[in-house]
Amino acid sequence: MKRTYLFFAVAILLLALGCGGGGGGGGGKSTLIGRVLGVVSGGPLNPAASIQGVGGTPSTTAALADGSFSLGQIANGTTQFQVLSNQAGWPLFTFNIPASNGNTVVGDLWVGPEVVTLRGRALNSTNAAPIVNAEVTFAGQNGKTDALGVFNLTGVAYSSTTQTAFWGIVGTIRATSFFKTDFNAAPNTKNGSNVVDIGDVLLTPSNDPNPPGPPYNISGRVLPIGGSSGCVVTLKQGATDLRIYNVGNDGKYYFWITPGNYDVTFQKGAQTAPTQNVTLSQPNQTVTVNDVTLN
Numbered sequence: 001m002k003r004t005y006l007f008f009a010v011a012i013l014l015l016a017l018g019c020g021g022g023g024g025g026g027g028g029k030s031t032l033i034g035r036v037l038g039v040v041s042g043g044p045l046n047p048a049a050s051i052q053g054v055g056g057t058p059s060t061t062a063a064l065a066d067g068s069f070s071l072g073q074i075a076n077g078t079t080q081f082q083v084l085s086n087q088a089g090w091p092l093f094t095f096n097i098p099a100s101n102g103n104t105v106v107g108d109l110w111v112g113p114e115v116v117t118l119r120g121r122a123l124n125s126t127n128a129a130p131i132v133n134a135e136v137t138f139a140g141q142n143g144k145t146d147a148l149g150v151f152n153l154t155g156v157a158y159s160s161t162t163q164t165a166f167w168g169i170v171g172t173i174r175a176t177s178f179f180k181t182d183f184n185a186a187p188n189t190k191n192g193s194n195v196v197d198i199g200d201v202l203l204t205p206s207n208d209p210n211p212p213g214p215p216y217n218i219s220g221r222v223l224p225i226g227g228s229s230g231c232v233v234t235l236k237q238g239a240t241d242l243r244i245y246n247v248g249n250d251g252k253y254y255f256w257i258t259p260g261n262y263d264v265t266f267q268k269g270a271q272t273a274p275t276q277n278v279t280l281s282q283p284n285q286t287v288t289v290n291d292v293t294l295n
Helices: 009-017 164-168
Strands: 029-038 050-053 059-061 068-075 080-084 093-096 103-111 114-124 135-138 141-144 150-158 171-174 181-183 195-203 218-223 232-237 240-246 252-255 260-268 271-280
Touching: 029 050, 050 068, 059 068, 093 103, 093 141, 093 150, 103 150, 114 135, 135 150, 141 150, 164 240, 181 195, 218 232, 218 260, 218 271, 240 252
Parallel strands: 029 103, 114 195
Antiparallel strands: 029 068, 050 059, 050 080, 080 093, 114 150, 135 141, 135 171, 171 181, 218 252, 232 240, 232 260, 260 271
């Protein structure tokens, strides 16, 4: 699966106007731009989530329709902020980010009823050597690999009752002299120590003439572009939900799944689109689903 961080229409507008600080201007303030999603449903929360600075201020509320938000008046250089889900029994989530500066896109932030540590190891695909100091992002949390190539991202949202949305989250590893590599947690679940161990993630050196292929084998697009953000796309087999993807402003969705026959369904509030049938016969086969339009 592949997930591109979302540059919402509000982000584009803010960047164009230079609002909320920028490049150290505007009184040294930043604006954090992103989206809050729940790991149980795969979609925005109702009641809406609250996004705030550490300690509670400044604060704003995510949009009910798609979970998007813009939190202004954050000091430039901020590396932490918090999300209060407003769901009964769910913890307060703290997100660590690179130092903010002006308009800062933080992407999708996942919250849920539990927190786990996501563990893995980044290795060179050509010689299995550990990759040190690689930047790892998953579910809105950020970290780096150690001298052994191991990363441990704490405070990752999780639900023991369903992993459908959790397995649909796409993480990213970036390292100097390597191609950016995406990964997901499927089919791993948490162990008794509240750790989800995804094992080794292989990164291809950037001097390799054959860059890695995309980490998905089913993809498609929900129309209208710009109006499909927040649409929940579900990959099903019979009555069983296997994967959930929450569409961003570009209308695109992606799944990685083993060969088989599947249905893809679409829901955004009262709007739907016709169910699409997909057959994968081989693991390395890629299928592009016909565009669908919400009505």
